Amino acid sequence: MRSILHVLPLTALLLIHASASPCKPQGTTITAQQILHVAPNSTTCASTPAITPGECATAAQAATALSTAFIKYTLTSKAKQAAVLGLITFESGEFKYNRNHYPGVPGQGTRNMQSPTFNIKYAALIAATRDQAKAVGDAPDAVLDLLITVPEYDFGSGAWFLTTQCKEPVRMALQSGSKSGWSAFIINCVGTDANNARREYWAKAVEALGA
Template sequence: MHFSAVSSLVLGLATLAAAQLPAAAIVKQIAPNAENCADTTECRTAEQAAPFIAQAMYNYKVFTTPEMAAIISLMAFESVDFKYKHNVSPGRPGQGTANMQMAKFNLMYAQSIDSIKDKVSKFTTTDGLSDADLNYILSLVQPDEFNFASGVWFYTTQCDPSLKQALWDNVDTGFQKYMACVGVSVTDDRLAYFTRAKAAFGLK
């Protein structure tokens, strides 16, 4: 069973201050370059990101380590070790968060959050929106509590529920299916993050 790291990342949320250090150690192992931020506008360290990631796992009821490893590795890769909250290259308007979601998903994500959904009530689709509108929607989900929950939201709402069992049955083939849900291929660079994530959570 895959519960070796759950207590440090999720079950300790009742006393988050105590849980922060072990959670940060796990995140840092996955994103080793998340040690400092020259520009704090978007960049966050592993220590800063970890509590928000842990809270998101709890909020969206993601409690197994194969799922956590897959989701955190994706966010760490997409955000370049949590340095960016928006798409830098090619600079696509509206794309961002730690999960580097496309604009249409950021609208759906914003619509799911009670505290900000009224701010996007005039939007029903991202088709035909101006760059300014797309970036406005993105800005609403860039605060840390939303930014670091984006990957968990996408996994739990946009991927088939069978993915959970697939990751449980075989974490490597499950990860391939997860990347297919995201719409990308398993490249060597992505696999390097996932390999570190498996080690951080004690997965074979």
């Protein structure tokens, strides 16, 4: 008896292959080399400060976690990806930190250094952390612990924040890839100063991603 695959037309075989392949949004993969252009100090964690055991991540680790986050939140715009990458690189000290140590705000962290309020919201929307976050909601450090122990959640906070907490006009302005759009994102959504240090990381991210 001949195999059914020997008699099916080519178009049918292609359809079978397509249906069996996982659906992945185009343009969501980021590489370690791209990240190293933005965060050249993330090659290794050999010189991690003693105050931050276990917090450091390399460019390779960041690339895997960020690609997962971009897929999860369907962040396909290079301009938006660059904004997220620039933000988390700056806020985490090129991935050396995922807690606020200076001045040390309890519960503030993940790679974009979200406030405890946003971390509680974020954890409540992740199926795997929802119940635990509710149980420890009065202990912001405990909520943060749930998020930073899983790279996907730790690095995914920036993409989550942009796609769910920033208003549509901010996201639309950011889509243009302009400096004014980036400034609006930092000032009107992140709620901080669009200073030169942050701008430099964003500019490198734009170059790295071709935004």
